[in-house]
Amino acid sequence: MPPIFAADTYETPLDAPHLPWARVLGWTRLPFHWYTLCSVLRGRAAAQRGAFTCAQFLQCSEDVVRAAEGCGGRFQVTGLNHLTPDGPLVVIGNHMSFLETFAMPAMLLPRRPVSFVVKQSLLEHPGLGGILRAQEPVALTRTNPRADLRTMLSEGVQRLQAGRYLCVYPQSTRHFDFVESMFSSIGAKVAQRAGCPIVPVALRTDFLENGLLIKDMGPIHPERVVRFAFGPPIDSTDARQAQQQVVSFIVSHLSAWGVPCH
DSSP states (O other): OOOTTOSSOEEOOTTOOOOHHHHHHOOOHHHHHHHHHHHHHHHHHHHHTTOOOHHHHHHHHHHHHHHHHHTTOOEEEEOGGGSOTTSOOEEEEOOOSTHHHHHHHHHHTTTSOEEEEEEGGGGGOTTTHHHHHTTOOEEEOSSOHHHHHHHIIIIIHHHHHTTOEEEEOOBSSOOSSBOGGGBOSHHHHHHHHHTOOEEEEEEEOTTBOOOSSSTTSOOBOTTSOEEEEEOOOBOOSSHHHHHHHHHHHHHHHHHHTTOOBO
16 A cells, blocks of 8 residues: 555545544544554554564554544645655754644655654653654754754764755744744754755644643644645755745745744
8 A cells, every 4th residue: 555645745535534433422532642542552662672664653654644534634735746755855844733743754754764853852752752762863952052953963964964854843842823933943054064955844733732731632623624835945055045945935834824923
């Protein structure tokens, strides 16, 4: 069976099957989080055995996408053709919810292995920690900008030189609104140092909201379309100019989707 996001664009089929619980009970939050948790636990078990491969990472990610669709969610993804398999790229996007953490691997891995830039504390997450560590992440403190930049310019460049994609969410935390002042240029700087292009991605993933008690297990909203728009590669020779182009791409799409931008 081909990967879900193998083509240049993707839209959830109108006849996408619903999960039995969601159809019978009329609930969506519990089935979505249950299937997501099961997928994460399978991945965690494989990682603990030292057997968590890119293929398994792709499967875990696709399982979460199918769970969202099975609870009535709809995905609209464009610009996947810009993720060329010819060489490494830095993929830079806004960070809205935990959903893109789960869904992005399904879009990138069919084309090239990927390392994610993550908060250091995530490597100790009881479910995701082992999975992330198995995929050669770049871990940042999010509290020491100078140390984080040194780490990015060292480890990030290493990942890119090894031929991997590097995926960066430069905001300090998840936000529905897009605030340019909180969108770090760290991704543009590592792309400049590595001499590779940037592919911007604008995303709207408020299908899944943050939870009050457990942040990663909030309510879901099937009426909100999940959107990912990848843009054409941006030359990173001038990091400042590249950063502005990334921001402009993201703001133009988010504004069109009704997301406030400041």
